Amino acid sequence: MTTPDLLKPYLFPKKILKFRENGSFKICCFSDLHQTSDYHPNTLAAMHGIIEKEQPDLVLLGGDLWNETPDATVEQLREFLDIFSAPMETRGIPWAHVYGNHDHDILMDRRLMQSVFESYPNCVSAHTEEGVDGVSNFLLPIRSSDDSRVAFAVWGLDTHNLSDRLKLRSGINLRAAHTAPDLPYGTSHWDFVHFNQLRWYYNTSEALEAYNGTPVDALMLMHAPILEFGICMKNPERTSLEGDALETLFSGSLNSGLFSTVLQRGDVRAIVSGHMHEDNFAADYCGVKLCFDGAIGFRGTDADIHRCARIFEINEQATETINTHLVYAKEVL
Numbered sequence: 419m420t421t422p423d424l425l426k427p428y429l430f431p432k433k434i435l436k437f438r439e440n441g442s443f444k445i446c447c448f449s450d451l452h453q454t455s456d457y458h459p460n461t462l463a464a465m466h467g468i469i470e471k472e473q474p475d476l477v478l479l480g481g482d483l484w485n486e487t488p489d490a491t492v493e494q495l496r497e498f499l500d501i502f503s504a505p506m507e508t509r510g511i512p513w514a515h516v517y518g519n520h521d522h523d524i525l526m527d528r529r530l531m532q533s534v535f536e537s538y539p540n541c542v543s544a545h546t547e548e549g550v551d552g553v554s555n556f557l558l559p560i561r562s563s564d565d566s567r568v569a570f571a572v573w574g575l576d577t578h579n580l581s582d583r584l585k586l587r588s589g590i591n592l593r594a595a596h597t598a599p600d601l602p603y604g605t606s607h608w609d610f611v612h613f614n615q616l617r618w619y620y621n622t623s624e625a626l627e628a629y630n631g632t633p634v635d636a637l638m639l640m641h642a643p644i645l646e647f648g649i650c651m652k653n654p655e656r657t658s659l660e661g662d663a664l665e666t667l668f669s670g671s672l673n674s675g676l677f678s679t680v681l682q683r684g685d686v687r688a689i690v691s692g693h694m695h696e697d698n699f700a701a702d703y704c705g706v707k708l709c710f711d712g713a714i715g716f717r718g719t720d721a722d723i724h725r726c727a728r729i730f731e732i733n734e735q736a737t738e739t740i741n742t743h744l745v746y747a748k749e750v751l
């Protein structure tokens with residue numbers, strides 16, 4: 419069978435991901451490191467410790483890896499990545515990433531920056547081409563243990579930076595979207611997933627199903643959460659919310675329809691976000707798990723007690739059910 423053009427960049431990443439012989443696949447999500455190469459040692463130690471404890475098959479970095487230093491050079495970015503990719507690179511564990519708003523603190527061409535990430539042997543991120551906004555959008559197929567089909571997928575979507583930076587042809591200033599005095603689920607001035615990204619996800623997902631012969635259940639990674647996380651926070655019992663919801667939601671400033679697109683496509687079983695440092699809950703809304711992975715970056719404050727990562731466990735015989743739990747840094751330090 420010929421491979422549809424849409425799938426070609428993604429079907430065969432430089433490291434093929436596969437369920438284990440026993441049918442299991444484990445994913446570890448770290449977000450919000452907020453470090454430079456002058457870093458808090460507990461951040462790196464926690465990443466090493468959690469990976470050692472959980473032995474994941476894939477690590478996802480959910481953005482805001484970096485902090486400040488706008489004039490950083492490629493050499494400085496590489497120095498930083500040498501340090502923070504080491505927990506995966508030294509163990510040969512594949513890893514992928516999406517950018518967060520603070521990854522825009524570096525005023526470096528996005529594609530140059532992405533090429534530095536993708537130069538690491540175990541980095542399996544694959545950037546989208548022109549016509550799809552953002553750089554860190556990806557599809558990662560995970561093959562069945564017998565290598566006969568794609569059994570699961572991980573999608574990454576870029577949530578950009580501030581919505582003020584978005585230039586609309588209509589000239590509308592998006593400040594209006596986040597300066598109303600009473601917003602239903604918190605306040606925000608962050609950008610959102612754009613229509614051409616939704617179109618890319620929907621069309622690529624359809625192509626994957628057609629190529630594979632069956633629908634492919636999936637996990638979706640993005641940095642800034644969607645507004646539906648706020649519905650879960652307002653309805654914790656209805657949504658079986660478990661974990662911390664301590665911080666007001668700072669989601670994308672407009673509801674650009676990601677959640678309804680995911681429901682209509684019917685393949686994404688869980689969405690995981692970073693961005694919120696003191697929220698780490700998992701909830702169930704309309705049959706989709708909406709999860710935060712907390713933050714793994716230590717700041718040397720009392721809030722460091724919350725530092726954690728989120729684990730997803732999938733079985734190839736029942737990919738519609740994803741089990742998830744948190745691992746706190748304090749368990750491994």
Ligand SMILES: [Fe+2]
Nearest residue numbers: 482518519693
């Ligand atoms: Fe963020």
